[in-house]
Amino acid sequence: MKRGKKLYAGKANTLYEVLSDDGSVEEYVLEMESTDRISAGDGERTDVVKGKGYANNLVSTLLFKLFEEAGVPTHFISEGTTPSSKFVKKADMIPLEVIGRNYTAGSFCRRYGVDEGIELDPMLLELTYKCDASHDPLITEHAAVALGIIDGETLENIVDYTYIINDVATDFFDELGLTLIDFKVEFGFDRATGEFMLADEFSQDTCRLHDAEGNSVDKDIFRRGDSNGEVSSTYQKMVDMLEAMNK
Ligand SMILES: Nc1ncnc2c1ncn2[C@@H]1O[C@H](COP(=O)(O)OP(=O)(O)O)[C@@H](O)[C@H]1O
Ligand SMILES: [Mg+2]
Known part of the structure; x- marks a missing residue:
């Protein structure tokens, strides 16, 4: 190809x-x-x-x-x-961002006025509606179904698979000494077969990872305005860790 x-x-x-x-x-x-x-x-x-x-x-x-x-x-x-x-x-992408949270952080803390770092166990699942005009608002599961964005079976798939994704990613980063704080995933339907599937990406741009000292190893470094060099070395750190683990 x-x-x-x-x-x-x-x-x-x-x-x-x-x-x-x-x-x-x-x-x-x-x-x-x-x-x-x-x-x-x-x-x-x-x-x-x-x-x-x-x-x-x-x-x-x-x-x-x-x-x-x-x-x-x-x-x-x-x-x-x-x-x-x-x-x-x-x-064919489903216009929802599916967020999994293991610890409070970011917009969740601002929305509810709570501290960062509170454990959410089991993982908390949230949905936002990908709609630029409304700035990707939070949407309830019922609203997503009522508005016809997804049907009930798709909602079940989203929930079930997102918990599996969380377990797999949590273990993967745990081996690197990193805690998966939260993440965002996107699903869609295979254009060829109609099959429901995970699409898009799972990366340091779309999740929060903290090392043992609580330092961010993700895009938060950029969000808070660190220098370009520091942002670059944060992404490089992941490559180095994976190489050290022979991944
Ligand atoms: N398998 C796929 N087929 C079609 N579109 C996809 C697939 N995987 C991801 N996408 C879409 O491709 C785009 C990826 O580009 P990105 O820069 O991440 O966009 P965004 O600015 O929306 O985050 C997103 O709109 C995402 O929904
Ligand atoms: Mg994206």
């Missing part, structure tokens, strides 16, 4: 068309490139962080393989044409 033309450049990832060996367009496959672009505050602040795309693609690829092994269907097909890309099954 070869890379074709650029289809969509999001805030952090770029999606490409994929061509088969005879040059025809693969209808059901995309190449997803994790880029060095970074943004915060709904895209208000942006920068370029050297090595971020590579680090994110590495983590996401390792995790998606583990999710599959744990029985979660995912969009991952194989490594892509660059060290920071992968081939994925084209999805």
